[in-house]
Amino acid sequence: MGDEENVFELIGEIYDAALDLTLWSDVVGKAGHFVGGAAAAIFSKNPIAGTGNVYYESGIDPYYRELYFEKYVKLDPATTGHYFADIGQPIAMADLMPHDEFLETQFYREWAKPQGLVDFVSAVLDKSVTSAALFGVFRHERDGTVDGEARRRMRLIVPHIRRAVLVGRLIDLKSAEAATFADTLDGLSVGICLVDAAGRIVHANAACHVMLDAGDLFSTSGGRIVARDAEIDQTLQQLFAAASDGDVAVGTQGIALPLIGRDGARCVAHVLPLTSGARRRTGVAYTATVALFIRKVALETPSPPEVIARTYRLTPTELRVLLAIVEVGGVPEVAVALGVAETTIKTHLGRLFVKTGAVRQADLVKIVAGYASPLIG
Incomplete structure (x- = not known):
């Protein structure tokens, strides 16, 4: 206990x-x-x-x-x-x-x-x-x-x-005092909505109102915030209710919930409970149990090393040796650069040959070069 x-x-x-x-x-x-x-x-x-x-x-x-x-x-x-x-x-x-x-x-x-x-x-x-x-x-x-x-x-x-x-x-609130909290929220570009255990909105900043008015990701129904995606909405409503029982009750859900708008725009939502610790002052001031944060995210493509690792099912160490061979050179030089014995590098090199189908180090260099971005600048 x-x-x-x-x-x-x-x-x-x-x-x-x-x-x-x-x-x-x-x-x-x-x-x-x-x-x-x-x-x-x-x-x-x-x-x-x-x-x-x-x-x-x-x-x-x-x-x-x-x-x-x-x-x-x-x-x-x-x-x-x-x-x-x-x-x-x-x-x-x-x-x-x-x-x-x-x-x-x-x-x-x-x-x-x-x-x-x-x-x-x-x-x-x-x-x-x-x-x-x-x-x-x-x-x-x-x-x-x-x-x-x-x-x-x-x-x-x-x-x-x-x-x-x-x-x-x-959001960086050095002091979440009731008198200044709303003003601070309204000055942020991130959508922030304070809700009670039933999902009713008790305060929303300007950015959140814009999202609600658009109705693309969220809407309101009877004063409650509702996500357009039914599965996401079910998760949120459960989290809003659970937050009344404290931080641990929220559990691992509600972290970076993915949201996709009708136009393909991507956002993520985070849920922060307000019913325990120093956060309780903020929650009490607004009769809120949860702060919901919503922000837009850019679509990112995997980096070339990540694509290579997935394509050839390389371990982190094998990928490290592969990149070192391309950037540093032969086995002796790579061993010095990575601070391990040459025999260790040779072992990983042999595994790289098997997984990639390469027969020479020059072939490995060509493989990595083939995954490099063709765009410059």
Whole structure:
């Protein structure tokens, strides 16, 4: 019961951080300890450019954080795997490569080992064509490698972190006071609607009124907001009612619900409960149980590396070696660049030949070139 109470309290704090971004560092630290790690972060990585950024962190040495993005993000054997992981699914180093092979890497020897780190469990929160945003927890030697319990705990909190992060991108309310909340909402381009447990609208900002008037994605019926898509509407009505019972009752639904207009325009909707924690003040002021966020999204096509990986069913490590062969050169050079033994590269190269049908490294270069975008600029 103690553990259950802890997770309920943590989830409430996660959602509070959606409306007050200054809370995130503390929340990330508590989430990391809950999973069973020494440090944690919400960050992004671009596997193609070898760049990234940390948004919120706890327990990370600033020296090693800067060193990571200056040098080791490109050497991190998990970078490619993180990008191609399914959204919301916990992954550890063992899911990407054998642990013994990981211990051979330059990345482990020079960056992880000096800090006493032995593993890392993460989950993708969101993706674009070029990068992925993740929540990750570092495991110290005293924590041991990632086990089933750590994965279970990640699954408990990641959906809630994802919802809070996505909502936090849309709105930054340092203080959700009743006197200023409506004015703040009305100044946003994102459609925001506050509703009660029955789905009745108690406040909608200007952008949301435009959407309601158009009737393309939503309409009103008896003062209730109704989604044009019947399945989406059923999910929303269930979430509106569930929110009265607190944050955990909302569960994992209502995160990035897909909406498609009659003209093909795409939007996503997010549901944030307002009945617990610091958010309760906002909900009480408007007799609302939920804030519904709606934003337009651009249609993105998969990146060439992602298409290649799917086409030939490559593992993250195989894709990493393939891209390195194209960018760096032969086996010796790739081994140095990735910080592993030449025999390891030869093993992955052999698998690449089998999966792609190539017989020479030059053939692999041609395959990658064939997936490059023909558009310039």
